[in-house]
Amino acid sequence: MKPRAIVLLSGGLDSATALAIAQHEGFETHALSFRHGRGHSAELEAAKRVAAHRGVARHVIADIDLRVFGGSALTEDTPVPRNGTSEATAGTPVPHIPARNTVFLSLALAYAETVGAYDVFTGVNTVDHSGSPDCRPEYLEAFETMANLATRAGVEGRRLRLRSPLVRLTKGEIVKRGLELGVDYSLTSSCHDPDPHGRACGRCDTCRLRLKGFAEAGVPDPVAYRSAA
Amino acid sequence: MKPRAIVLLSGGLDSATALAIAQHEGFETHALSFRHGRGHSAELEAAKRVAAHRGVARHVIADIDLRVFGGSALTEDTPVPRNGTSEATAGTPVPHIPARNTVFLSLALAYAETVGAYDVFTGVNTVDHSGSPDCRPEYLEAFETMANLATRAGVEGRRLRLRSPLVRLTKGEIVKRGLELGVDYSLTSSCHDPDPHGRACGRCDTCRLRLKGFAEAGVPDPVAYRSAA
Numbered sequence: 001m002k003p004r005a006i007v008l009l010s011g012g013l014d015s016a017t018a019l020a021i022a023q024h025e026g027f028e029t030h031a032l033s034f035r036h037g038r039g040h041s042a043e044l045e046a047a048k049r050v051a052a053h054r055g056v057a058r059h060v061i062a063d064i065d066l067r068v069f070g071g072s073a074l075t076e077d078t079p080v081p082r083n084g085t086s087e088a089t090a091g092t093p094v095p096h097i098p099a100r101n102t103v104f105l106s107l108a109l110a111y112a113e114t115v116g117a118y119d120v121f122t123g124v125n126t127v128d129h130s131g132s133p134d135c136r137p138e139y140l141e142a143f144e145t146m147a148n149l150a151t152r153a154g155v156e157g158r159r160l161r162l163r164s165p166l167v168r169l170t171k172g173e174i175v176k177r178g179l180e181l182g183v184d185y186s187l188t189s190s191c192h193d194p195d196p197h198g199r200a201c202g203r204c205d206t207c208r209l210r211l212k213g214f215a216e217a218g219v220p221d222p223v224a225y226r227s228a229a
Numbered sequence: 230m231k232p233r234a235i236v237l238l239s240g241g242l243d244s245a246t247a248l249a250i251a252q253h254e255g256f257e258t259h260a261l262s263f264r265h266g267r268g269h270s271a272e273l274e275a276a277k278r279v280a281a282h283r284g285v286a287r288h289v290i291a292d293i294d295l296r297v298f299g300g301s302a303l304t305e306d307t308p309v310p311r312n313g314t315s316e317a318t319a320g321t322p323v324p325h326i327p328a329r330n331t332v333f334l335s336l337a338l339a340y341a342e343t344v345g346a347y348d349v350f351t352g353v354n355t356v357d358h359s360g361s362p363d364c365r366p367e368y369l370e371a372f373e374t375m376a377n378l379a380t381r382a383g384v385e386g387r388r389l390r391l392r393s394p395l396v397r398l399t400k401g402e403i404v405k406r407g408l409e410l411g412v413d414y415s416l417t418s419s420c421h422d423p424d425p426h427g428r429a430c431g432r433c434d435t436c437r438l439r440l441k442g443f444a445e446a447g448v449p450d451p452v453a454y455r456s457a458a
Binding site for chain 2: 062
């Protein structure tokens with residue numbers, strides 16, 4: 001029987017690649033996505049497509065509504081940063097989702113305990129998101145340490161591993177690795193501001209990072225962009 | 230202006246005491262409770278009563294449904310342990326809620342970031358719950374370390390503090406401290422199996438711990454128990 005792994009699957013480029021890597025390493029993959037306050041339905045639909053295409057054992061979509069805490073970038077409809085506004089800001093980029101990775105990883109940990117998984121894969125990478133504290137390797141290491149003290153795994157001498165295989169890769173390297181593993185990037189969605197047909201804007205920060213990645217990899221991005229982009 | 234603190238408020242004896250301690254230390258308190266899969270409505274009603282009585286600045290009740298992950302003590306209606314069955318079991322007591330404190334603390338961290346709080350209070354104590362890995366001081370320290378790497382607070386040189394003032398107190402000491410601070414324990418609810426009138430069973434593990442605490446403190450427990458208890 002294959003060992004099980006939880007894979008946080010946002011529907012974007014990175015997490016689709018992390019899923020393929022987990023499968024390549026021989027894990028039975030259990031994907032986890034979140035339906036949260038802000039309208040990310042295009043991303044969630046992409047997560048469903050990717051999960052189906054990759055043949056995951058199970059895809060859980062958990063509801064998590066951080067709007068209950070009041071004002072924040074996630075909870076209010078702040079403008080999507082574009083044209084490099086977030087890159088120009090020192091420190092944490094906008095929009096800032098409070099304790100984002102910690103909340104998501106904690107729920108992944110609960111899922112892991114429930115199904116007996118000892119590996120949790122994320123698509124976190126730090127090269128292109130250097131401003132976000134919870135994308136740093138030292139954060140991920142501290143989460144793993146905490147997770148092993150939190151759960152039966154640690155007590156029973158099993159080691160929970162938080163796996164972020166993309167953490168030091170550029171977007172170009174991520175795309176190349178994913179293509180080697182058969183990731184169908186046409187199923188993914190990275191845009192913060194897709195149109196009603198799901199077409200990407202080409203201008204928001206995640207679109208720009210994505211396009212840079214495909215340019216670095218020397219291949220075209222297969223998703224549809226609005227002609228104005 | 231008072232500094233703000235988040236207080237995890239379950240409605241039980243411990244968290245009501247932790248809330249009183251946070252207020253005694255001069256914090257503007259923001260209480261956080263969870264509505265989760267299993268029917269804990271008596272506990273949640275108690276949390277509302279305690280929050281109102283103590284005059285918290287705000288009481289947020291967040292929905293968190295861990296049933297989505299499948300089988301677990303929280304997610305399935307396993308029998309409530311009573312007559313010491315959990316104490317007789319080595320290791321983690323039953324019912325085990327997967328990654329319970331990690332999920333709750335992560336959401337408290339999100340709340341703290343949202344309202345600019347740097348202190349998170351919990352009623353965790355290890356003396357009476359020695360089997361639960363996520364009640365140990367070393368777990369709490371690891372969570373605090375992780376939290377400071379996860380958020381802007383750590384990056385900006387502010388220190389997030391995870392405060393568990395009851396962690397090494399016995400139930401008797403907790404009751405005595407709460408009474409000094411004016412906690413009205415008649416508003417709290419600890420029973421895992423209250424009757425339709427909200428009366429405690431007196432036999433489940435949390436009832437027994439609670440009754441032991443009041444006995445140690447030398448005062449009667451003001452909540453109602455079923456006569457059969």
